[in-house]
Amino acid sequence: xxxxxxxxxxxxxxxxxxLSPEQREAFLTKGHFDIVKTGCRRSLHMVxxxxxxxxxxxxxxxxxxxxxxxxxxxLARSAPxxxxxxxxxxAVPQDDELLSMKLLLEHDExxxxxxxxxxxxxxxxxxxVALDLLHFEEGAARRARAARxxxxxx
Amino acid sequence: xxxxxxIHSIRGDDEFRWExxxxxxxxxxxxxxxxxxxxxxxxxxxxxxxxxxxxxxDFDPNAREILMAVPLLGG
Numbered sequence: 001x002x003x004x005x006x007x008x009x010x011x012x013x014x015x016x017x018x019l020s021p022e023q024r025e026a027f028l029t030k031g032h033f034d035i036v037k038t039g040c041r042r043s044l045h046m047v048x049x050x051x052x053x054x055x056x057x058x059x060x061x062x063x064x065x066x067x068x069x070x071x072x073x074x075l076a077r078s079a080p081x082x083x084x085x086x087x088x089x090x091a092v093p094q095d096d097e098l099l100s101m102k103l104l105l106e107h108d109e110x111x112x113x114x115x116x117x118x119x120x121x122x123x124x125x126x127x128x129v130a131l132d133l134l135h136f137e138e139g140a141a142r143r144a145r146a147a148r149x150x151x152x153x154x
Numbered sequence: 155x156x157x158x159x160x161i162h163s164i165r166g167d168d169e170f171r172w173e174x175x176x177x178x179x180x181x182x183x184x185x186x187x188x189x190x191x192x193x194x195x196x197x198x199x200x201x202x203x204x205x206x207x208x209x210x211x212d213f214d215p216n217a218r219e220i221l222m223a224v225p226l227l228g229g
Contacts, residue, residue, distance in 0.1 A: 008166070
């Protein structure tokens with residue numbers, strides 16, 4: 001979907017209007033901003049929004065603040081465990097979607113989690129596969145040892 | 155006081171203005187647009203003069219600014 005420059009400018013203006021001064025400064029200088037959440041039982045701890053455009057990643061090691069990233073480079077530097085995929089149900093510029101996500105995260109994180117599709121991030125999956133292989137090899141070695149130590153059948 | 159309803163759209167957002175406390179065509183139009191957006195699962199937020207936002211369920215004719223944010227889907 002392509003949007004006119006005017007639509008994108010309007011969406012950017014509206015997003016900036018709804019950001020706090022600190023968020024606005026961070027977004028304009030670094031391309032992402034932090035969100036102070038009310039929190040919930042299944043809190044996202046830390047969220048990265050970025051590449052591909054509408055993916056939100058959950059980090060397992062840190063609680064606050066929530067950071068919405070809008071560049072793939074920033075996301076690539078992180079090693080998230082879980083990914084959340086969420087996108088808009090309508091044709092709107094990207095900044096409108098970002099604003100909708102920010103407001104939903106701020107006001108109703110639980111609903112945000114309920115809506116988003118959760119998946120294990122590629123980095124975490126690779127680690128898991130490596131771990132599974134390790135377990136498999138350990139299991140095979142244990143079974144071989146056990147077979148070797150078994151008394152012979154009469 | 156002039157109130158404003160902003161609804162996310164393909165044009166960025168669409169604006170509907172009305173005079174707070176005046177029951178006229180503009181207010182009815184804004185209310186209709188609000189309800190139409192609600193039926194389309196848009197999120198509704200009211201923003202006060204100091205920039206604080208809060209979730210609203212119903213159209214508030216005395217609100218300074220209402221934003222209807224685009225609905226989100228997982229997947």
